[in-house]
Amino acid sequence: MTERIVWKSIASASKNRSDNADDKSLITELNEPHALLPFLQLQPATSLTRLYQSPSSCLSIFRLLDAVERQLTMNLLWLDSAISLSTMGAWVVQDKKKVYDDALDMLSRLHILNIHAGKLSLNTSFKTSLRHAITGGGTTGSFGVPAERDEKRPPMGIEGLDGYALERLFSTLWCHRELANIRKPSQGVLYLLQRSGLMSNHHGSLPQITSSGFQFLLHPPHAQLWDLLLQYLHMAEERQMDLVEVLTFFFMLSTMELGKEYLTENLSQTQKAMLDDLRDYGLIWQRRASSRRFSPTRLATTLTSSSPSLPTAVGAASSQQGFIVLETNYRVYAYTDNPLQTAVLNLFVSLKYRFPNLVVGSVTRDSVRRALNNGISAAQIISYLVTHAHPQMRKFNPLIPVTVQDQIRLWELEKDRLKSQEGYLYTAFASQADYEYVLEYAKQLDIVLWENNTKRCFFGSLDGHSNIRTFIERRTSGAAD
Structure with a gap:
């Protein structure tokens, strides 16, 4: 009965997280895997078994699992024998059965969980190593070997x-x-x-x-x-x-x-x-x-923990709270002293002034076109401005001025109006009849990209040039004969 209460509390945890989020979205958030887990799933079982011989590896992977997967692992960790699927399934509330099944599938693909003959058990290597990690057993140096303090050369603070x-x-x-x-x-x-x-x-x-x-x-x-x-x-x-x-x-x-x-x-x-x-x-x-x-x-x-990975608040705070103010006149004020963020802004903003904790610039046609030429899309520029918008800007709806958004998209469309394509220009025909004869042949091959009857010239694609050249040579040699 105690275990059933534990599972019910996990299954209903999403309902207590937020009053505004629906149950479906929170289940998705709960089950979204860490980026490393899909990579581990592609590794052979023999490699994972070797990896699980290290207590620090097992503890780190355990941290990367979601709440239900961790709960499943802990319920099996101290059992000396396998447990039947029916017994484990009895601990799960019915409306969260899919979350439970997904957790079983994830653990199975990571070769942490063995499912055989209707029974569940943990991978022996994983179970032994995780037990050592929790209880402090083993002498493998899996967590590193600390060096004795050297008073003459103290470690960096x-x-x-x-x-x-x-x-x-x-x-x-x-x-x-x-x-x-x-x-x-x-x-x-x-x-x-x-x-x-x-x-x-x-x-x-x-x-x-x-x-x-x-x-x-x-x-x-x-x-x-x-x-x-x-x-x-x-x-x-x-x-x-x-x-x-x-x-x-x-x-x-x-x-x-x-x-x-x-x-x-x-x-x-x-x-x-x-x-x-x-x-x-x-x-x-x-x-x-x-x-x-x-x-x-x-x-x-902090590789496998939930703690911030950025060493200082410089950039961590500005990334989470936002630092960009964008006005309807395209003027940008960035409250940051982070050189990385300043360099990123310089990709699509024409910077004018720099102060110790403030950068001022403007979104211009030239600055946006420079970004577009580097492969950055208008949607990505707008997304960056939205992601890093200052808290004061988040009071407005829409967050980014519509005039600025539309103009950035128009500058992208302006760039996309012209498209280049390699080919050959055919001109200097001896007569109108020669021009029309060759043009008709090129149209039959479906290689004509542009034509100008007044100037007796047309532009053909690159792959059809050999055919056109051969056709012109045959017509020229026939006329000479």
Whole structure:
């Protein structure tokens, strides 16, 4: 009876969250998986079993599960034998049966849950490791090996780690002249950004943000970080890295304590090789590349937690509360000192003045066309303005002035009026008869894109040029004979 009450409380939790949200939308929110879970589902069972031998990995994955999946896991964790599906199903209220079934399916695809002969049980490796993580058993060093404090060389403080992580995060998320005062990202970071489609590099010029990259900047900081790490995981096998060891190290970092130093001796060769990359991404700090110690930053320790991943309130507060004021005269006031946000605004706003905590500019035809030429759409510009609108603007309906929205869309339509297509221009015909004869043949091939009878010329598509040229040569040689 106690378990049934627990399950009823979880199933009805959505009703107590908000008076304004309907039950269906909250169930969707409850079951929306973390970005890493679909990736784990694609991994073979043998790899996941190896991963589950690490207590820190099991604890981290447990954190990523939703409430019902965690409750299911905890109900099975301390059972020594399997439990029948009918017994477990009796604990679930009928109107939440789908939520329960979805949770079973998710745990099964992650190979956390075994369903055999109508009975449920946890993966043996996962159960043993999670028990050790909760009770403190085991001596595997799964949560890292803390280094003894060195009074001569004390570890960097939390404030210093936050500043270091911010600098590396900005240089990773953005490569632009506007951020010249921030350390230039390494070639590995540039390759990761270009490989993920967030940046493009044409003819050796400075990397430019793509349409996907701009959409990426609309995501919360925690989601941005995992998007980059997922791309890193996809690259791991190409670099002949052990994917299980890479995942294990990420999970180990997420369970470490901020402000402490840890030893590198217990790390595998793959994990030691990752240290260079993780320094560039701002997840760890080392005094030197050859140092036997490292400190995780807040970006690393919050990978699997609900705590904010941004090290300081600079940007975290402005991202959550909004910092942009947009007037009907297209004037933009951005209350921020965040260099990343300033650089993003510069993509579609003509900046005029900069003050310590304020940037002033205007949305102009030229600034919007510059963004459009870089692959950023009008809808993305408007979405960014809405996402980061100042709290004062949220008092208005609509939030963004309609005149500004319509004008941005009109500038996009203006750009789309002209379309380029490769082909050949046929002109200088000897007579009107020759022109009409060749034109008629081109129309039969359906390759005529434009024609001007007055000037005796027409424009044909690229793929039909060989046929037209052969036809003209045959007609010319026939006339000569």
